Each structure stands twice: as structure tokens, then as C-alpha cells.
Amino acid sequence: MIIKNHLEIEKSVFKKFLGEDTEISLYVHEGDNEKFKEAIKDVDGILTSYLEFPKEIINSNPNLKGISIEATGYNFVDADAAQEQGTAVAVIVHRKLQIIQ
Numbered sequence: 001m002i003i004k005n006h007l008e009i010e011k012s013v014f015k016k017f018l019g020e021d022t023e024i025s026l027y028v029h030e031g032d033n034e035k036f037k038e039a040i041k042d043v044d045g046i047l048t049s050y051l052e053f054p055k056e057i058i059n060s061n062p063n064l065k066g067i068s069i070e071a072t073g074y075n076f077v078d079a080d081a082a083q084e085q086g087t088a089v090a091v092i093v094h095r096k097l098q099i100i101q
Contacts, residue, residue, distance in 0.1 A: 042063075043061065058085060058087060062085065064085065068089075068090045073091065
């Protein structure tokens, strides 16, 4: 679960880089990766906290531009798969943005 004020920071970062007209919606992942892949198939970016992003999930949306993680690292994301696809990965740590790729 993302703390509300951090969610607002992440939303503002996505809107800054993807445009103010960027649509942001909320999806609560309950463990079903097929439903998750369906939910993200057309999104430009994902804001998350400690949710795993293996290659299978990343590749389910070839147009995915970015994954922003509320965490202390990006070990939950297959960084190689993201890089191969051209999907940026960013980590939000204590109100600071650290660009990983």
C-alpha cells in the first residue's frame, strides 16, 4: 500500500514526464497475475510498492513507459527485461526520486 502523500509525489512525477493529461487509475493486485496483466495492458506507467515485476509482467505491455516503485530498491523488478523493452524504472525513497535506468 502506498502512503497517500507519496502517491501524490509519484503522480506528479508521472504527469511531469508523461504530460498533465496523463490518466492515473488505481488497481489493487490480489495475487492473480493474469488479471494484473489485463489491468496494465494499455497503461503508460505503473506506480507501485513492493509488487514483483518479472519479465512476464513487463512484457505483457510492450508500450509500458515506466514503473515507479515506493521502496528502498528495485529488486522487485526484472531490470534487464525493463531495459530491453525501453521501460524506465524509478525508485521513490523518502520523497526523493532516484532514476535507475
